[in-house]
Amino acid sequence: MSAHNFTVTRSSNRKHLIAVIDGPNMSSLGKRSKKVYGNIQSLDELKECVRNFGEQLGVEVENFSSNHMGDILEYIHExxxxxxxxxxxxxxxxxxxxxxxxxxxxxxxxxxxxxxxNIAAGAGAARGLGGGSIQSSFTHTATGICMGMRHYSYLAALTALTLALDDQSFLGSALAQS
Structure with a gap:
């Protein structure tokens, strides 16, 4: 995956620590539909891409992945x-x-x-799932969602979260000051 240079103007120079969690089946990245998942060859390649992008953005990325819900729960608690x-x-x-x-x-x-x-897209949509749309149990409590853009969804979400963490009026001064 080639690195791309970009410029984002941040309102803070704080080096946020962002945890990136990949759940079950992401370990199969590279073996899945190229139409949906693109040319990323492995979960490790995705992690490196997101980590490198985070460095350019001025944030630290900590990656965690597991095919087991209990491991993900333990990671979140820790x-x-x-x-x-x-x-x-x-x-x-x-x-x-x-x-x-x-x-x-x-x-x-x-x-x-x-x-x-794009998990909301119908069957046959360009970036949709083969079986059609699904409803996420995460969406209704998530701060935001990025989907349908392959690995760029991660990069967009990382950018948005970083800028939101920098903006005291968006997430509240307690979070932005911590």
């Missing part, structure tokens, strides 16, 4: 006191991950939901 926000691709937990959603909500930190595909 990380909540030290991270500034989360990006999560719930993947295989999108419709059934209530425990993970609750854990994220309990942190009271901002959460961006990300998906390679």
């Amino acid at each position: 990380s909540a006191h030290r991270v500034d926000g989360y990006l999560i691709n719930p993947a295989g937990l999108t419709t059934i991950g209530e425990g993970v959603r609750h854990a994220l909500e309990d942190t009271e930190l901002p959460v961006m939901e990300v998906h390679f595909s």
Whole structure:
């Protein structure tokens, strides 16, 4: 994955720590539909891409992935006191991950939901899932959502979350000052 240079004007120079969580089935990245998932060859390549983008943005990215809900729950519980926000691709937990959603909500930190595909698109849509749309159990408590843009969903969500963390009027002064 080639690096791209970009400029984003931030209102803070704070080096936020953003946790990026990839759920079940993301370990199969590179073996999945190129139409939906693009040319990313592996989960490690995706992690490196997001980490490098974060460095350019001036934030630290901590990646975590698991095919097991319990491991994801433990990570959220362990990380909540030290991270500034989360990006999560719930993947295989999108419709059934209530425990993970609750854990994220309990942190009271901002959460961006990300998906390679447009999970709301109907069957046959260009960036939709083969079986048609699904309803995420995460969306109604997420701070925001980016989907349908392959790995660019992560980059857009990371940019939006960083700018929101910098903006005291968006997330509240307590979060922006911490």
